[in-house]
Amino acid sequence: MLLVFLRHALPLCLISLSALSQATFPLTGTVTNATTGEPIPRARVVVTPLTSTGEAREIAFTDLAGAFRFPTLPAGKYSLFAQKPRFKANGLSPGPPIDLSGPLESLPVPLVPYGVIAGQVADAGGQPLRYVRVDAYRQVVVLGYHQLTRAGTAATDDRGNFRIWDLPAGRYFVRAMSRAGGTFSLADESAPSTVGRQAFAPVYAGGFERLAEAIPTDLAAGQQARADFRLPNLPAYRVRGTVTGLAPALPVRFELRRFDTEPTEPRTFFNPATGVFTMFDLLPGAYQLHIRQGERSAMLTAEAPVKVGPGDVAPILLEALPPTTLTLRSEGPGTFPCTSLLIEADKPLPRATSLNSDIPERVPPGEYHVLASCSDAVVERIRYGRTEILESSRLTIPTGAPPAELTVTRSTRSGILLIARQGETARSPVLLLPGQAATGAPRLLNDEEISARGLKLLPGKYTLHALRDRLAPFRDPAFLGQFSYGSSVQIENDQTTQVVIEKHSQP
Amino acid sequence: MKALRLLLLFATPCLFGQESIAVTGIVRHALTRDPLPNILVTLNRTDAPYPESAATTVPGGRFEFRVPPGAYRLMAESPIFGGQYYGAPSFQSGPAVSLVLEPGARPSPLDFRLTPPAAIEGAVTDAFGEPVHAAHLQLFQTYILDGRQRVIPRGSAITNDLGEYRLPGLGPGEYYLVATGTPWHTGDEFTLRGGSHFVPRFYPNARTAESAAPLFLRIGEEVRADFRLDESTSPAVAIQLVDPPTGIALRLSIHARGVGGRNRLQHSGTVFSSLHRVDGIPPGEYEVVVQGVARGKQYRGSARLSLSSDDITLAMPVSEMPTIAGRFACSGPSSGQTTLTLYDPDQSARVPAMLRPDGTFTTPPITPGRYSFLLAASSNCYLHRLTLAGQPLPENRLTVGVDPITGLLVETKAGAGSLHGILRHGDLPQPGVKVYLAPVPPNEIGPYRVYLTDSDGSFDFRRLPPGRYALFLAPGAPELFEYANPEVIAPYLKTAPTIDLEANQRIRHDIAQPGPQ
Structure with a gap:
């Protein structure tokens, strides 16, 4: 009987398997505007087999009705990618792949349109201002903190008009700032020639100087929002000074930071031979002056607080210093060295410096968030020199700080937490809140940490929250305050504890 | 004599106290003759780089300064009009009429006619009528430079998401405009072969530079110039760098023939590896250049690219850029500070030559070209002849290629x-x-x-x-x-x-x- 099967049925099975693998099917669909439902003509649609390299991908363009057609795709799994200017490139990847085991017709591919912020910048008298820089900052979440990232920049034309496009839906803060806050000539891109005793104050939409007071622009998908500005023209002053310690031939950047905004680069005359500089067209106020030369590990920096106006600022003296050398030390029981990540705090586009045990790294001065991990133990303490810092808390490295050690202490005590997500939380991100600061900082757990192996933690009390959004500002007290539900758990030394999460904590 | 007169002019305040002369006037719109308020007017000495005084015109367009005797230039500027010197025919053309204020002078009120700038704007669409985003508009102007008529680049613009562009701040004159672009679906990881390109168009939508027509702008005129770009398939182009410096990115630019002998930019980008693929280049004749700085040295490579519909790999040697070393000699008693500048009017390039106390000099790394030598304004030396390896150079111009040049003798004579x-x-x-x-x-x-x-x-x-x-x-x-x-x-x-x-x-x-x- 078996012999009969092998003789007759098996070849048939093999033939059908072979036939299936060589079979081709059509894949058709329509690319539409996700907001209006209108078809999108001339969109590019790319299908890529998930089992081969990109060479086997197929490309089609939609017709006037937004329809695309791949008439003969070999059976298999594919990702699909659709693209069109003024729409967010989108598709079904990295979502579930397309399983083409038969004809697939009328696949809907919605593309979300980008938005636009446009407007006009004029002086207090209503005269349009040209070459004024307009920045659109978008509120994003980095490491659980709300931060601003610059989503787009434009310069006004000769009529004072600007337009920033390709903006995803979201909350924006728009700021207009003439070059170096300058006067007519300074607003120009050419070399300034003016006396420069007046400057335009940079303002956010609504006419406010500070971000905290700024009126946000909530931009929906495909929306065109308007933001008009009147820049006040105010008396301006100069700052003179001398900076020593810089290399003679490399370019130097002068930056002034004021309030909670990005630093500005004022118009500056700098004599590299003498180190003497003059910054022009500065509005009255308290600033932090940063002078930088070189990049990252070789960066020389000088910093000083500067109070401008009324009147020019008398010569100030600064010394440029090299970055601080920071060495990570691992201590406590364990075999493998620990690692740490320093992430720039309060920067629109924060950069990270990774530290590996016993390898000195040159770290520029600034404010950092500190993360640390040890592969075979739980982190109990982090110290900068003799100062205790908590994980993810801020670390300030002053300008010219001497070489220092960042010490990560492994703990001798730990327990295992097993997390099970059920029901509506089955795929949700989970936030871990320590009951006491000494047991760590809030952590958004990834899927690996929620796996069957469990998560190693310091003994203590914790609360777990299932979130609806992976990009939640989980270090924002206001965000945490809205939780109505949480799963409490007590971790004991050398014990495994399981917790089941069935509900979202976010309303 | 004039030097003595100027010396007296400037010395007068010291000798006789701070005499001040009233300089008054009205700034008017050059076309309507209407007085213009809120215009920034600056007055600077002809021998000083910074303004002496500044004022803003009041209603009625009036301004007034009180300054010591001397020679001055007057400039008016506003965000709308840009800057214009007194006496210049428009804001984009100098020189200025200098105000010579003798001690005791009572100059008449000045009539300052500010000319409004012109602008060119338009939209670029593709064959389907869809806006072409990031199309490149390059503007050229016929201009008198060093006494000869030349076509010079006068700015460029990039279209926005609606395919719109605007070239503001233009003076009256004769212009040429060319539109180029790359379709949005070319130049990324999904591009097949060389992708596609938009066929360059010269105003008014002509296919070649020879059939381009000038665009004449009058003072303050707004002119519209729309373009429709047709898409065509591009051959695959690969650039193989030979002996490039390691570990740096090089800037790539590909130029084609533009208008009036001037090149236009077809493509620019950054080269990160020795084999670089360029998509979306139309068939044609090009000059390809890579340039970059590594470890304090400047490197450059260039090659001619003759592109048909066939795929091509262009080999391009990259080498350190040459410098020019030589000796400067001024026969006779020289006065004033001497500085040397190499000048190539064809590429508007100026390269300073650092003179040492012993008269020798070395230039910074220099691009190929045909250079003449300019002497500082304060020197009484004038160029006599250039000699290389004992041979005088024709028309006193030095041709620079890819190799360094040493032993150049710049002979000048005192007594200008x-x-x-x-x-x-x-x-x-x-x-x-x-x-x-x-x-x-x-x-x-x-x-x-x-x-x-x-x-x-x-x-x-x-x-x-x-x-x-x-x-x-x-x-x-x-x-x-x-x-x-x-x-x-x-x-x-x-x-x-x-x-x-x-x-x-x-x-x-x-x-x-x-x-x-």
Whole structure:
């Protein structure tokens, strides 16, 4: 009987398997505007087999009705990618792949349109201002903190008009700032020639100087929002000074930071031979002056607080210093060295410096968030020199700080937490809140940490929250305050504890 | 004489106290004659880089300064009009009419006519009528540079998401406009072969530079120029760098023939590896250049690319950029500080040569070209001849290739002279009139000069090599008057006075402007 099967049925099975693998099917669909439902003509649609390299991908363009057609795709799994200017490139990847085991017709591919912020910048008298820089900052979440990232920049034309496009839906803060806050000539891109005793104050939409007071622009998908500005023209002053310690031939950047905004680069005359500089067209106020030369590990920096106006600022003296050398030390029981990540705090586009045990790294001065991990133990303490810092808390490295050690202490005590997500939380991100600061900082757990192996933690009390959004500002007290539900758990030394999460904590 | 006069002008406040002279005037719109309020007016000494005084015009367009005697330039500027010197025909064209304020002078109120800038704007669409985003509009202008008519780049614009562009701040004149672009679906990881390109279009939508038509702009005019770009398949282009420096990114630029002998940019990008793929290049003739800095040295590579519909791999050697080393010699007693600048008018390139105390010099790394040498304004030396390996260089110009040049001898002579005077019509000084100077007989080297007479009708040509010169006016000359073209100026020289200038001589020669009084 078996012999009969092998003789007759098996070849048939093999033939059908072979036939299936060589079979081709059509894949058709329509690319539409996700907001209006209108078809999108001339969109590019790319299908890529998930089992081969990109060479086997197929490309089609939609017709006037937004329809695309791949008439003969070999059976298999594919990702699909659709693209069109003024729409967010989108598709079904990295979502579930397309399983083409038969004809697939009328696949809907919605593309979300980008938005636009446009407007006009004029002086207090209503005269349009040209070459004024307009920045659109978008509120994003980095490491659980709300931060601003610059989503787009434009310069006004000769009529004072600007337009920033390709903006995803979201909350924006728009700021207009003439070059170096300058006067007519300074607003120009050419070399300034003016006396420069007046400057335009940079303002956010609504006419406010500070971000905290700024009126946000909530931009929906495909929306065109308007933001008009009147820049006040105010008396301006100069700052003179001398900076020593810089290399003679490399370019130097002068930056002034004021309030909670990005630093500005004022118009500056700098004599590299003498180190003497003059910054022009500065509005009255308290600033932090940063002078930088070189990049990252070789960066020389000088910093000083500067109070401008009324009147020019008398010569100030600064010394440029090299970055601080920071060495990570691992201590406590364990075999493998620990690692740490320093992430720039309060920067629109924060950069990270990774530290590996016993390898000195040159770290520029600034404010950092500190993360640390040890592969075979739980982190109990982090110290900068003799100062205790908590994980993810801020670390300030002053300008010219001497070489220092960042010490990560492994703990001798730990327990295992097993997390099970059920029901509506089955795929949700989970936030871990320590009951006491000494047991760590809030952590958004990834899927690996929620796996069957469990998560190693310091003994203590914790609360777990299932979130609806992976990009939640989980270090924002206001965000945490809205939780109505949480799963409490007590971790004991050398014990495994399981917790089941069935509900979202976010309303 | 004029130097002495200026010295006296500036010394006067010290000798007789701080005398101040009132400079008043009204700024008006050049077309409507309406007075313009809220215009920034600055006054700066002709010998100083920074403004002496600044004022903003009040309603009625009036401004007023009180300044010590001296020679000044007056500038008016606003966000709408840009900046314009007093006496200049428009904001984009100099030179200015200098105000010469003698001690005790009571100058008449000035009538400052501010010319509104013109603009070109339009939209770029593809064959489907869809906007072309990031299309590149390159503007060229026919211009008088060093006395000869040239086509110079006058700016560029990139279209926005609606395919719109605007080229503002333009003076009156003759322009050429070219639109290029790459379809949005070319140049990324999904691009097949060489992708596709938009066929370049010259205003008014012509396919070649030869069939391009000029765009004439009048003062303050707004002109619309739309383009429709057709898409076509591009061959695959790969650039194989030979001996590139390691570990740096090089800037890539691909230029094609533009208008009036000027190149236009077809493509720019960054090269990170020795084999670089470029998508979206139309068939044609190109100059490909890579350039970058590594470990304090500048590197460059260039090659001609002749692109048909076939795929191509272009090998391009990359080498350290050359420098020019040589010696500067000035025979005779020289005065003033000497600085040397190499100048290539064809690419508007200026390269300073650092002079050492012993007279030797070395330039920074320099791009290939044909350079002449300029001497500092404060020097009394003038260029006599350039000699390389004992051989004088024709027309005193140095051709630079990819190899360094050593042993260049820049021979100059001390004793540059000057020629000055006053232009009068009858007894009246004539300010704001162009006075021209040409060598006799006219040659290809020059010097050819033009001077816009000062407020007292004076003109002053300085740092002239000894020789025979002609001074002439060119009433009725076209806007693009080639005053350094021997053929063009020949009719004017027939009646022009000639002056023999000897070394260190300062000759005064007044000119009477012809015509009824």
